[in-house]
Amino acid sequence: xxxxxxxxxxxxxxxxxxxxxxxxxxxxxxxxxxxxxxxxxxxxxxxxxxxxxxxxxxxxxxxxxxxxxxxxxxxxxxxxxxxxxxxxxxxxxxxxxxxxxxxxxxxxxxxxxxxxxxxxxxxxxxxxxxxxxxxxxxxxxxxxxxxxxxxxxxxxxxxxxxx
Amino acid sequence: xxxxxxxxxxxxxxxxxxxxxxxxxxxxxxxxxxxxxxxxxxxxxxxxxxxxxxxxxxxxxxxxxxxxxxxxxxxxxxxxxxxxxxxxxxxxxxxxxxxxxxxxxxxxxxxxxxxxxxxxxxxxxxxxxxxxxxxxxxxxxxxxxxxxxxxxxxxxxxxx
Numbered sequence: 195x196x197x198x199x200x201x202x203x204x205x206x207x208x209x210x211x212x213x214x215x216x217x218x219x220x221x222x223x224x225x226x227x228x229x230x231x232x233x234x235x236x237x238x239x240x241x242x243x244x245x246x247x248x249x250x251x252x253x254x255x256x257x258x259x260x261x262x263x264x265x266x267x268x269x270x271x272x273x274x275x276x277x278x279x280x281x282x283x284x285x286x287x288x289x290x291x292x293x294x295x296x297x298x299x300x301x302x303x304x305x306x307x308x309x310x311x312x313x314x315x316x317x318x319x320x321x322x323x324x325x326x327x328x329x330x331x332x333x334x335x336x337x338x339x340x341x342x343x344x345x346x347x348x349x350x351x352x353x354x355x356x357x
Numbered sequence: 358x359x360x361x362x363x364x365x366x367x368x369x370x371x372x373x374x375x376x377x378x379x380x381x382x383x384x385x386x387x388x389x390x391x392x393x394x395x396x397x398x399x400x401x402x403x404x405x406x407x408x409x410x411x412x413x414x415x416x417x418x419x420x421x422x423x424x425x426x427x428x429x430x431x432x433x434x435x436x437x438x439x440x441x442x443x444x445x446x447x448x449x450x451x452x453x454x455x456x457x458x459x460x461x462x463x464x465x466x467x468x469x470x471x472x473x474x475x476x477x478x479x480x481x482x483x484x485x486x487x488x489x490x491x492x493x494x495x496x497x498x499x500x501x502x503x504x505x506x507x508x509x510x511x512x513x514x515x516x517x
Binding site: 327333 | 436437439440443470471472474475479480
């Protein structure tokens, strides 16, 4: 067995076959889904645009050792191709919701997926590279950033400054 | 009997009703700590015995907005929680004051991004800004004293 590295071996798998490959890896001993995330390669011009990344760990429950890791990359576009991994790892539920929330990458068997972090009224997906960096979508308050009915806090003449 | 003794006999003092109200209110601040982030740690240390917020009559956190008169917003406010903050402010009875505790509440701090409110004064009126990331307890105490001065000077009146 090779020494476990932090990143582990990187594998590219076809997005349409992600569930089968992940199930095989889980059967192989990679029992822990460490992270599920996504990268938007729009500025690099990659096609398809996103990489959904599953990071798995082979964990020895008897003595707590890390027996090796693997990093699975699935290249996907904007249309949902991936299958959900909820049945393999329950934690994938929220992580998939986060990937949907931030990148707009959907899952074929989760057609009514909900956002995890942002509010329902939010339009767009905030971590996409083409989301305008200055775009704000406040739920209340003026979009221009004007102050709310602010009292004149300057009426305070602090004696502490000697005024 | 001299006139001043008939109006104000010995053992009494005269004042204005506003001044008396302001004096009473500034030493009985019932605060509502709206703690969302790391500034909460500094708020705890300010409120605990070492720095002792209670010296200024503000050591009584109420966790119902209907019993509080000073809303202390401590920590980053995201757009998602902003309506909750506004609703809590609306539930507080007059007269009420708002303290923005830390740079995140003052201006958004370094979170100039899609999720963070750029200053809570876009949502609720703010009486006192305490900058710092997080502010030292001394800064908070100084701010509290300034708020007390403000309450005294405005007589604790509800803002127009």
